[in-house]
Amino acid sequence: MDERQLRILRELGELGSVTAVAEALLVTPSAISQQLRLLQRAIPVPLTERQGRRLVLTDAGQALAGAAVEVESALARARHTVEEFVGRPDGEVSVAAFHSAGAAFFPPLLRALAGPGKPVPRLADEDVPQEDFPRLTREYDVVLAHRLDHAPPWPDTVATTTLLREPLDVAMPAGHPLAAKRRVTPRDVADEPWITVHEGFPVLATIEAIAAAAGRGLHLAHRINEFSVVAEAVAAGGGIALMPRWTMRPHPALVLRPLSGVRARRHIDALYRPERTARTAVRTVLTELRRAARSIQGGEP
16 A cells, blocks of 8 residues: 555545545546555455445545544655755755865865854765765765866766866976976976876876877876875975865975876866755755855966
């Protein structure tokens, strides 16, 4: 039995005919009769009987119709509870981000959502290979993920809001000979030792593109995923590296130089399951993330 069948039984007890029930529920009499037959199959005793031209409820039918009132009341309370949950502006919203996005977006998000009547963020760091980001939307309301500009789009199983299209520049010590250039080319940087990410992480594809453009392999001296650690390693003379232009805090010992001849840009996207945005609190968090992105970019095109 289901809610619709119980409602039909209840209406039949009050209205006294299949035709009247059909008119009340805006369906055909045959549809009402079919649902009554399906309900009867699930019940071992008769629910209705004929009295002349009228179809009335038996004692068992009346008992079940009474229970149907309780069922509809409970469902109405449940729907109201869900509506309140969906509409609450101050519910908890879980947000995961890879490390550099977390460092850039979490502080302004926390500041924007401080105070009563606002969503309560629950933040986590998740540094995973690119293909694993969509799976995280099972665990979190919003996932900040990154992919290269020319990489395939995220799967249709998730919705996407692009927050930034961020250039990747070449980071080097301030005293490095290449620091005198306004821009560097793949040939300029091909003979330098490189500090780059582990296999499976998006930045590595740009390193491979630099090698292809230069016509020779690069010396990958160190494998470090966390950009703040990379910055310290570059400052200590461990090599050069690709660094995000906006989401990394400037390091006093480093300079960043744009790279010519290679598409070096990443998307920072908010991924989420579409149904999560039914909640007011989740929509508010997405709005604040977009506002934070504009501030992080600082008005650059």
